[in-house]
Amino acid sequence: MARWTERLSRFHRRGAGAGATAFGESRFEDQRWRRAEGAARRFALWGGLLGVVVALIVWAPAAWLAGWVADATGGRVLLAEARGTIWNGSAVAVLAGGSGSREARALPGRLRWTLRPAGAGFSLMLEHACCLNGRTELRLSPGFGSMTTRLVAAPVQPDSGGQWIGQWPAQWLAGLGTPFNTLQLGGALRLTTPPSGLTLRQVQGRWLVEGGASLELIDVSSRLSSLERLGSYRLDLAGDPASGGARLDLATLDGALQLSGNGQLGANGLRFRGEARADGDPAALSNLLNIIGRRDGARSVISIG
Structure with missing residues (x-):
């Protein structure tokens, strides 16, 4: 009887150890999966932000260039009715008296431009039929x-x-x-x-x-x-x-x-x-x-x- 009791005790000890090992491995796998999920989310977030930045650069509206020209010239040179993007666009060229002025004169037709990176800067090609x-x-x-x-x-x-x-x-x-x-x-x-x-x-x-x-x-x-x-x-x-x-x-x-x-x-x-x-x-x-x-x-x- 004592021999059977000892064998049963050893069986329970082995079962308990196997259960503890399985439980530990399960927790480790869960943590590793959570870390991988977090990394994937961060990668998706940064990828999305990068995509937004690239889209803003590629499709930046022509109005942005018009605003820069107006600021750089004190409101004396305006690109009115700007269309397209800063890379390929067109506008009506206007001379004005500056901020607050009511004077303005526009040229006939549309001024067209193409902006491209060139070395450490940019090349701006302009065309205006008139x-x-x-x-x-x-x-x-x-x-x-x-x-x-x-x-x-x-x-x-x-x-x-x-x-x-x-x-x-x-x-x-x-x-x-x-x-x-x-x-x-x-x-x-x-x-x-x-x-x-x-x-x-x-x-x-x-x-x-x-x-x-x-x-x-x-x-x-x-x-x-x-x-x-x-x-x-x-x-x-x-x-x-x-x-x-x-x-x-x-x-x-x-x-x-x-x-x-x-x-x-x-x-x-x-x-x-x-x-x-x-x-x-x-x-x-x-x-x-x-x-x-x-x-x-x-x-x-x-x-x-």
Whole structure:
């Protein structure tokens, strides 16, 4: 009897040990499964967030680019009715007088753009049937507290002294407000660059200029004068290595209204001094000379900055 009791006791001890082992293994498997489930949830969460970020980048609306342009120009250049994405989109190009201004002028047709990564920056290709010479490229290179914008030269035009970038109606300037809305200019504005193009670098609010550009005002007219044509003019912008800024030179190509002057674009902003005179009939240009600048006898003194 004692022998059978001992055997039964050993059997129960072995059964209890096996049960404890099975229970321990079950708890270990449960913990491992819970850890795997938690990792899967975290992976799904981060994957979902990454997908949202990628979708926002790929499908970022064109309105975001329009907002950046408005902020960067103080509300003077607007991309109205923006459609598409920041990578491929279009909008109506508008000049305005800035925040709070009621003045605005739009160009005909739509400005179209394509934005692509290029090296450490981006390449912005612009097309506008009314005003640009084919496709115009801007290369944008953001940095720490800086932004570099390079206007890449367009193909050489046989009848031009440089690279013709674009041509716009002078009436467009009325959108900037005073004094252009009063002058109501007619004619055309043509932008050209040398083969080296034009590079603008903004560093902590300071503008640095490399290369150059010329803005020609062709066959200008104004409602303030009885003359059908005032003349043609050229404003040259050239980088100044000494200051890092740029020199400005205004000259008359031909016409009854004679304009001249020079200035500097640098750390302190724009400073320009010039004058306007009548070549011929002063009475036909009197009202215009009063608006252009401060009258000093037969001339009108132009002072900016």
